Amino acid sequence: MIRRRDILAGSACAAAGALIPVFPLAAAAETPPTLSKTARIVMGFPAGGSGDSIARLLAERIKGSYAPVVLVENRVGAGGRLAMDHVKAAEADGSVLVLAPASVMVIYPHVYKRLSYDPLKDFAPVSTVCTFQFGLSVGPAVPPEVRTVQQFAQWCNANPSKASFGSPGEGTMAHFAGVVIGKAAGMNLTHVPYKGGAPAIQDVVGGQIAASVNVLSEPLPFAKEGRIRVLATTGSARSPYLPEAPTMREAGFRDFDIQEYFAVWAPSRTPPAVANALAAQIRDAVATKELQEAYAARAFLPSAVTPRELDAMVRADLAKWAPIVQSTGFSIDS
Known part of the structure; x- marks a missing residue:
């Protein structure tokens, strides 16, 4: 953009x-x-x-x-x-x-x-x-010590059968944002499409899937409750709605900006x-x-x-x- x-x-x-x-x-x-x-x-x-x-x-x-x-x-x-x-x-x-x-x-x-x-x-x-912008969220399927994108990439590479991410559907911007995140972090993520963002984030919360890429409003309430962790957001600046979550740029991925x-x-x-x-x-x-x-x-x-x-x-x-x-x-x- x-x-x-x-x-x-x-x-x-x-x-x-x-x-x-x-x-x-x-x-x-x-x-x-x-x-x-x-x-x-x-x-x-x-x-x-x-x-x-x-x-x-x-x-x-x-x-x-x-x-x-x-x-x-x-x-x-x-x-x-x-x-x-x-x-x-x-x-x-x-x-x-x-x-x-x-x-x-x-x-x-x-x-x-x-x-x-x-x-x-x-x-x-x-x-x-x-x-x-979008958020990369992980839930209870991922060990609690995983707090950064790099740590998530290490976990995915050590657990390839669990390395997947959900999105609101095939062909959406969230789908391809997940692809870009995976390539940037050096992890081979399997895409799991859902019919909408809500069921994708619900499965992250429930531990049925490791991660999801969603419009930030969808993981936001669960992140505030501590039920999931937003490892990074995709914009060029931190979201004022979840300022504690770093951007992909701050996580070390230069020039990353998807909005x-x-x-x-x-x-x-x-x-x-x-x-x-x-x-x-x-x-x-x-x-x-x-x-x-x-x-x-x-x-x-x-x-x-x-x-x-x-x-x-x-x-x-x-x-x-x-x-x-x-x-x-x-x-x-x-």
Whole structure:
């Protein structure tokens, strides 16, 4: 992931003590377009999840100033691809948007042999809304004296039949983050995919599997209770939600930085003025106390960028993940 130019806007998040990284928007002075019809934010994942809740909070914050009504529509299926296909073909007037994790743009093109959309040609970038990192967690299946990534690697190499890690599923960023961690630390880890992050972390807590790579919010409560140990986090800086856990960089793995983000995209023909003005509204929305607190509850960090910056992020991450995915030989036909 490329570096971003952070400036601080708003106050510290009370729940997390984290300042919001918000970015200067070239179109911030523009009068935001006001739609005369209902706008929709499409989500490719079920209602009730973290992304869905963020989408609904965002919809509430831009309602009125952007459109008289802003609805969240869940088009669930195919790992979020159904939502992308729907928005790809939608009217390009700013009334239909998609809120999606970066994986659908920067991982899926390398995983699916017949992906039905092109992340660079079929969508107009708008802005990120938050970033999040992953944690490498171990539980009671691993001896309690194992407290660092290096110690875990030594244990894995001494116990190859137990050297495995869970993830929320095949083809996810967490899956490939685990691959990168294993290669960096010199351990041959077997990937055990789950249907979601919760069952993966539950099996770590229960001792059924040695380790798991998850969005940090999933191991966080168990780590706070001392039931599992987060050996390292994957971002470039420690998470304010689990400051006692070192980063992979601090653990001795230079330049290690894996973070994902939720972002908003529109159909490719959306006018730049609409995308720029909407990005300015997202910037203002993520600076509000309501969204700050919602993010803190999910171990997300608020973030907003310009459409041009989001485009650069996607291009950089597409290039970054290509050799990683290809090195595993993993692909999905459908």
